[in-house]
Amino acid sequence: MATDTATDVFEEHRPLLTGVAYRMLGRAADAEDTVQEAWLRWSAADRAEVLEPRAYLVRITTRLALDRLRKLRAQRETYVGPWLPEPVGPEFAGTVPDAGDRAVLAESVSFAVLVVLESLSPLERAVFVLREAFGFPYAEIARALDREPAAVRQLAARARRHVGERKPRYRADPEEQRELTERFLAAAAGADLGALLELLAPDARLVGDSGGRAKAPLRVMESAGKIARFLAAVAGELDGPAVEFVRREFNGAPAVLVLLDGRPDTVVSVDVTAEGRIACVYLVRNPEKLAAVTV
Structure with a gap:
């Protein structure tokens, strides 16, 4: 041998x-x-x-x-x-x-x-x-x-x-997490404040990583209302046929890759509460961290 x-x-x-x-x-x-x-x-x-x-x-x-x-x-x-x-x-x-x-x-x-x-x-x-x-x-x-x-x-x-x-207490079923992520993206893309508020837990958090190179909050954003208004504003900037949402898996969980003009612009992932609402939204927008992401 x-x-x-x-x-x-x-x-x-x-x-x-x-x-x-x-x-x-x-x-x-x-x-x-x-x-x-x-x-x-x-x-x-x-x-x-x-x-x-x-x-x-x-x-x-x-x-x-x-x-x-x-x-x-x-x-x-x-x-x-x-x-x-x-x-x-x-x-x-x-x-x-x-x-x-x-x-x-x-x-x-x-x-x-x-x-x-x-x-x-x-x-x-x-x-x-x-x-x-x-x-x-x-x-x-x-x-x-x-x-x-x-x-x-x-x-x-x-x-x-x-x-x-400090980690989330509830581990969502992957299909539940995928479905909530897609509903969340649809509501955000349509700047639908009502739908966003329904999906987000009242004490939801948004963590946006841009490295100072794209639009994202410079601090962790807290409360459903603030997050919904911020996402509605971002949606206005990304509106148009050049935006595409692609189902992916990142870091062991369902996620969505947002393409702008065919290039990776944002990775979106969420944590889910036991009640089926979104506890935390993660937005990775730093171009350096998206450079190796394949379309």
Whole structure:
């Protein structure tokens, strides 16, 4: 039987490494650069000394992502307006063995959870990603981070509590989320204030990420009335045959890609309440974050 080459082994684990790096960094390009650097480390390593390639590769990728995350933190402090992760498709999800874990994996890559992860320390974020999203044992995470298992357990408990307090309590059925998203877009495109107010929860929030390069609120917008009026104003600017709405899946959930003159202009995703209304609207309009989105 032929022995797997270094490339074969790495490609087998690439989806996992990409999933870890993206959850750590929130940007596809940064995740891909991190995984590429991990490949260079792997190709130069004495692989005869590596007993567990998966654990070794995750350790390299996590440490590289931590270094990059610490550098990115300074940049994000000067980011114009709210920050949202770069929209990505299923290829950034990673891999897990069963359907139940896949649901957890999808939630861990959602806009809502990744926004909360931004408020964790880099180490807390690494522990949360490895433990909660991918189910790594505490001992393996401790080796990856060069920490004692007891310290890793404390980091995990703190991160889990923090995320649990801030992420949405209700996980909508994908079909329900898709249907609400499409109704919401139709109401927004038609500047239908009544329909928007009916769809939005009274305490709804809108998070718009433009990086200062497109029209979006520079602060998180709160209350259904303010959101409805803002969206009606935006609809007036986008009115015309050059606007197209395309069903897509981004970050593990149904979403809509808005095309303007055939080019990606906005990614829209929503969180849903248990009562079937929209709790939060996410608008990604920063052209840099839409550059890799394929039509």
